[in-house]
Amino acid sequence: MAVLTFISIRQFEQSIKEEMHRRLDSNRRELSALLTEIENYLFDFGQVKSRDPNLAFGMSLNQKSALRSKLSDWIVDSKLSRLSAFDSTGRLLISYLREGNSVIKSQHSLENADVFIPEAVREELEYKEHVLYRDASRRFGLELITYNRVHNSSGKVVGFLEQSINLSGEYLKDLKERLLVDLVVTDSQLNPVVSTDDQFLQISPGMFTANQEPSAFKIRDLEYFIAPLQVDARAGQFALAAVSSLEGSKITVERLTRLLVSVSGVLIFILAVTLMALSRFVVKPLNELVVAAERVAGGDYAPLKLRRWAPSEIERLSVSFGQMVARINESRAQLQEKVQQLQVANENLKETQAQLVHSAKMVGLGQLxxxxxxxxxxxxxxxxxxxxxxxxxxxxxxxxxxxxxxxxxxxxxxxxxxxxxxxxxxxxxxxxxxxxxxxxxxxxxxxxxxxxxxRSEDQQAHGFDVNEGLKTTLSLISGELKTRINVKTSFGDLPEIQCVSGQINQVFMNILTNAAQAIPGEGEISVATKSKGDFVIVEIADNGEGMSAETQKRIFEPFYTTKPVGEGTGLGLSISYSLIQKHGGKIEVTSKPGKGTKFTISLPVSANV
The missing domain is CATH 1.10.287 (Helix Hairpins)
Incomplete structure (x- = not known):
């Protein structure tokens, strides 16, 4: 018994070391994925913000107050450590630095000095839209930086936007809590510069060479394992390493060894005495529970009928197991319901996001x-x-x-x-x-x-002549209609309606453009209006290809389109449907394949928009 115990403990100790190696290898892969994730975040942030027309305008006129307001808002809502704006010569205009998790500080001292983008980066920006820069030379840790060119409306470069994340301080502490290991960052000479534990700043540079297998080292007679990840930087290579200790596990193993040796004799006696009792009173009912557990593991959650066994502990175990299976069934049903609710919420979120993006584009187009x-x-x-x-x-x-x-x-x-x-x-x-x-x-x-x-300057409801709106829209798409499509109009005597005219014009534009595109050759579009009670009715019909019943059911769904890839977003009719509903109206479609399509729009004369 003692020999088997000793062998088991040694195997356990070896298993701990192997598990430590596997965990550190996994941590290294996570660090590599994390660097990629951070760099992708910086690229995405820079691409979106560098296209902001207000940013380009502020850079063109060197309006520091406007740039200061814009950059301070952006960095507060981001994960960035620093956000800076440079003019077209590469000289610093505005810079904000995050201190801690929430304190944002303007770097006025740098703004008044001649601070420029690094020359090597500036040369790359002559022919690239964005550049990644890894800086491991500073004493306060590793900094990941991206630069983006900023263009004005005519395409001229008017400045540059710099965004960075610093892997030191609070950032490393958060990573330590996430990975459950200590972290060390080196400079380009592989000398440790930042660590979640200051004692690891004593590690020699040789421990950080190559992406080698996890290796052991000692500090103050305590054994540690290190797994370095080397990453290329402009000034050389730096390393980001995960460090973990085996000391806690070794102490546990030694105590366990002494304890098991002491009690091994007692255990032999106790096992001999209790073996027959266990065989009679425990093994048989437990075998029945094992069979039931295997059924559950195989996906059979039918209610269980287990015999009652003495002693009472086995009986309670049988009852508890049956209750557990019943609760599993109940929890599975609740989980499926929650998953369905989340799927519905996710679809609603996608639709809302798409509408917001499209609305922002339409506002910008309206202003232009x-x-x-x-x-x-x-x-x-x-x-x-x-x-x-x-x-x-x-x-x-x-x-x-x-x-x-x-x-x-x-x-x-x-x-x-x-x-x-x-x-x-x-x-x-x-x-x-x-x-x-x-x-x-x-x-x-x-x-x-x-x-x-x-009407981009007016998003409030006001009196609107529907007939005039249709005439204006037909005039604007006359190039789309050309000479191949004949337009017939029948405008009734309509009262003015209360609405946001730009949004209603957008609906007319979407439906008339779709009607023109549904006619492959020559054809006809008819536009008719009439007044019906407290509503104005607009009917737009074409003699194009028409739609199937399945397409009609989904025509107002976001991202649903029958056009080839690259020719339609599937948002036009979805947004039109939302805008008409927002005005308290209705939009309906009737169509037959090969017979054409008719859209009927009902708008209330007085709408609370």
Whole structure:
């Protein structure tokens, strides 16, 4: 018995060492995955924030107050250790540093000094949109940094955005709690610079070479194991290592050895005395429980019928086991219900997120369209207003020429008029002026339509003429319709409705564009409006390809589309459905394959938006 105990303890000790090796190898893989996760977070953060038009505008005009407000808000809501903005020459403009978990500090001293992006990074940014920079040379630990170029609306680089995460201090403590091992960070010469335990700063650089198997070392006669992970940096290689001790396990093994040797004799006697009793009163009922447990392990959760055995402990065990199986059944049912609820909540979250992203894009597009329309309106109005004067002056000029030629000699006048092609000019110039007038009138209508359609500055409900909104939308998509689609309109006498006009115009745009795209060749779209009680009804129909019954059931689902990959997001009709519901209305679709599709929109005259 003692020999078997001794062998078992030694095997147990060896197993502890092997498990320690496996755990440290796993920790090393987790550290590698963590570095990748952090770098991906930095890349994603930089790509999103560097595209912010307000950031580019602030950099272009060197508006430090606006940049300060923007960067301070961003770093508070992020995991970053530092967030900085540089101008187009690479000189620091604004910098914020996180101290601890919540304190954000502006680095005014650096902003007033000549601090620049590292030259090697600056050279890469000449031809790259973003650059990763690992800095292991500082005495306070490892810093992962990414730089992103910031462009203005014309594509010019107006500055750079720097974001970084420092693997030291509180960050390493959080990792220690997560991995349950101590961590050490070295510089590019593999000298330890930061650790969750200061005694590990004494480890020699040789322990950090290569991604070797976990190796042992001693500090103050205590044995530890280390698993280093080497990572490339610009100044060389640094190491991030996981460290763990076997001392606690060794002490436990030694105590266990002494205890087992002491009691082994007693155990032999007790085992001999109790063996027969156990065989009679315990083994048989326990075998029955084992069979029942194997049934449960195999997925059979049917109610159990176990015999009652003496002594009472076995009886209680049988009863408790049966109760446990019943509770497992109940818990499984509750778990399945929770999983279904989470799936529904996840789908709702995806839909809400998609709607928010699309709404933000539409607001930005509306602002751009409104700005372009405003810039074009003044010169177009000037040209359009002066065409009338040009026509009047041209008519007077022709009259003057005719009167002058009548008073001069007939032959001389005829010769001069013939030489200068007067008759041709007299006939052609009014045509040219008429063309100018028609063209400028068309441009003026487009600009007016763009301003009416965007209404980006007004997101409040106001009086809206549905017929005029449809006319404006049809004018804007005339290029999509071209000459292949004939549009028939039947506008009824409608009251004004209370709504957010930009959102209703967006619904009209989505449905009319889909109708045009559903017609592969030549076809027809009909648009009709009418008043019905307290509602305005809009019907948009096409004679395109139509939809199956299955497609009609899913047409308003987010991300559902029948278009090829890359040609549709599946959000247009989903967002249209949400906007109409928001206004207290309804949107319905009827369609047959090969017969076309009709959308019917009902909008209340008075809506509480």
């Amino acid at each position: 369209v409104a700005g372009i329309a405003h810039e074009l309106n003044n010169p177009i109005s000037f040209v359009y207003a002066n065409i009338r004067h040009l026509k009047e002056h041209t008519a007077k000029l022709f009259d003057t020429i005719k009167e002058f030629s009548a008073k001069a000699g007939v032959k001389e006048a005829q010769a001069i008029l013939s030489k200068n092609e007067f008759e041709y000019i007299e006939a052609d110039l009014p045509k040219l002026i008429s063309s100018f007038e028609e063209g400028s009138q068309r441009v003026k209508e487009i600009v007016t339509g763009l301003r009416s359609f965007s």
